[in-house]
Amino acid sequence: MSDLLERLRGRGWRMTSQRRVVAEVLDGEHVHLTADEVHVRAAAKLPEISRATVYNTLGELVSLGEVIEVSTDGRAKRYDPNAHRPHQHLVCSGCGAIRDVRPQGNPLSDLPAEERYGFTVEAVEVTYRGVCPSCSA
Template identity: 85%
Template sequence: MSDLLRRLRGRGWRLTSQRRVVAEVLDGDHVHLTADEVHLRAAARLPEISRATVYNTLGELVTLGEVLEVSTVGRAKRYDPNARRPHQHLVCSGCGTVRDVHPVGDALGDLP
């Protein structure tokens, strides 16, 4: 079970099959998917999941503070499951790719 699913269960969030598959799709440190990308991946695992369910679940996860909503100019919002560690986002103006950028102090702490 992923960290996200464990946290949600610990908060008493009802883990329906639809909610579970959305959380599983978002699992990972460097995932910044649009709602449509989440729906596409979720539907590959659970064909009956609706786009509305994905949007509603993402909204709930954002409200709970478990997922960050990343707004980009002229592009679809992206969803970042890395809500626990403070960071910024670098957005490529060409392709729209979103990358996490951690404070320099974090990077320096990893040096020998």
């Protein structure tokens, strides 16, 4: 995560305690927190941090390509720091848990030219839905 901070500083990001705390909260794999969860965890380290700042910071991290925004359920968006390792998501219909997974093959190539209708296709998101072990038990 410190390399993330370095990278951001290198891009002219002004380093504030708020931004540092948000970045720290987002560290790790299989992290898929909502903005509100990020706020709660950030506030545990830095009580004065505001919701607006958390939203701003998350938005910037997304624009910078350091974090991926995931909306699997039409409810709160989730923020996934695992942005530099292409992956898909496996979502539990029961509890909403999310796992990062790595399918085989490249789904982009599954969309033939005649199905592109003049679009410049840049990315593909794949969400597998199912029931996780604890929910099916």
